[in-house]
Amino acid sequence: MRKALLLVNVGTPDRPDKPSVKRFLKPFLNDKYVIDIPWLARKLLVNGIIIPFRLNNSTELYKRLWTSKGSPLLYHQNSLRDKLNHHSKGEYTVYSAMRYGNPSVEKALLEIKKNKHTEIKVLPMYPQYATSTTLSTIKNIESLSKKLKIEADISFVDQFYNHPKFIEAFTTNILAKQPNSYDHVIFSYHGLPIRQVEKLHPQHSGAQCICEKQMPDYGSKCYKATCYQTTRLLAAASNIDSKNYSVSFQSRLSKNWLTPFTDELLMKLLADGKKKILVVAPAFVTDCLETIVEISYEYEQDFLKAGGEKLTLVESLNDSDHWVKAITNIIN
Known part of the structure; x- marks a missing residue:
């Protein structure tokens, strides 16, 4: 070996x-x-x-x-x-x-x-x-x-956000939750300070960011761009219509982090009558503090107290067999 x-x-x-x-x-x-x-x-x-x-x-x-x-x-x-x-x-x-x-x-x-x-x-x-x-x-x-x-x-x-086997593995977990039975799907990513994104990609500064709509030529390592691209790939593979999902960012330390913030988006969706929300967290391949506690406990409690009916987290890849097979492909 x-x-x-x-x-x-x-x-x-x-x-x-x-x-x-x-x-x-x-x-x-x-x-x-x-x-x-x-x-x-x-x-x-x-x-x-x-x-x-x-x-x-x-x-x-x-x-x-x-x-x-x-x-x-x-x-x-x-x-x-x-x-x-x-x-x-x-x-x-x-x-x-x-x-x-x-x-x-x-x-x-x-x-x-x-x-x-x-x-x-x-x-x-x-x-x-x-x-x-x-x-x-x-x-x-x-x-x-x-x-x-x-x-x-x-x-x-x-x-490896766009590797077909990573997308396939996460899609397996999403489909297990029947995403189209929910009022809306949130793809929640770990937040970053805006300055960290702009340090790698100055094109974000002083110009309209196109990362939310398409993958820019300069953005192969732009965190914001890859998050939105991950979402598009997962939504397409899971047959989730673009009108029925949103992208947001969690775990912020200040207002100068990537927006929209997941907790605020949840309240906005609830105000719009969306009472059953499915949350996918594709920045985490293993369930941890940010998924189990922040989303499945803190966000869920706030959402239910505000009048929501259901908030469900799609479990991460963890040690699943389809993740094992995906890694084998990714490293090769």
């Missing part, structure tokens, strides 16, 4: 308690690719304001996320790794790591080095490219590879 496949996701605390959550949040929020402001300002903001004031709430959210098996993000990825190893039939060995927290990327690379693999394919588990996720992962692995003197050839799958 000379080839290695390394799966990398964002990460999760070791336990749902304050010390563990703090250890997880500190390197995560201090990453210059996540909060892209000057070093000193980032240190003061993260360590002096965000972590101290959000630690209690974040810990409570992780407590709600936790199961008897631990963090869904971790146990689903471990199961996915094991299934891929079985499915590979000796063609490659699969390793799993988290960009922040455990199991660490460094530990995975040391194991790969120990096993003398000559080729490493890295799959950051983010369908749409973003500097705060994909690029951060790539830079981290490049830096650690030099530090650990990894001699294997390393290549990256930088995004």
Whole structure:
């Protein structure tokens, strides 16, 4: 087995308690690719304001996320790794790591080095490219590879939002929920600061953005463009009419993030008489805090209290057999 496949996701605390959550949040929020402001300002903001004031709430959210098996993000990825190893039939060995927290990327690379693999394919588990996720992962692995003197050839799958097998896998989950039985479908993506989008694609600044309607020539790695393109592909494959779906963004930290915001869109749809909503979250291949707690608990509670009748989340790909088959195609 000379080839290695390394799966990398964002990460999760070791336990749902304050010390563990703090250890997880500190390197995560201090990453210059996540909060892209000057070093000193980032240190003061993260360590002096965000972590101290959000630690209690974040810990409570992780407590709600936790199961008897631990963090869904971790146990689903471990199961996915094991299934891929079985499915590979000796063609490659699969390793799993988290960009922040455990199991660490460094530990995975040391194991790969120990096993003398000559080729490493890295799959950051983010369908749409973003500097705060994909690029951060790539830079981290490049830096650690030099530090650990990894001699294997390393290549990256930088995004796969439009891969036919990814679309097929997610469509399977969407169709299982009978999307056309709902009043409306929301495709909700993790939000990003507008400045991060504009840094990669200055064409967004001072000009009318066309990303909502078509994939621009310059936008192959424009996060907003790839989110809308993912939606068009999934809607077409799921036979959802364009009048019956919307795109929105969740998990914002300020008003200067990509809009519309998912929670506000839900209230607008409810005011328009849409009482049964199906939510798809195609930026997440594994169910996590943003899907299980933010959408399936917080948004659902607010929607029902405001008069909605039903809000259903389409589960993510997790460790499903159709996702295993899709990854096999994507890495090849």
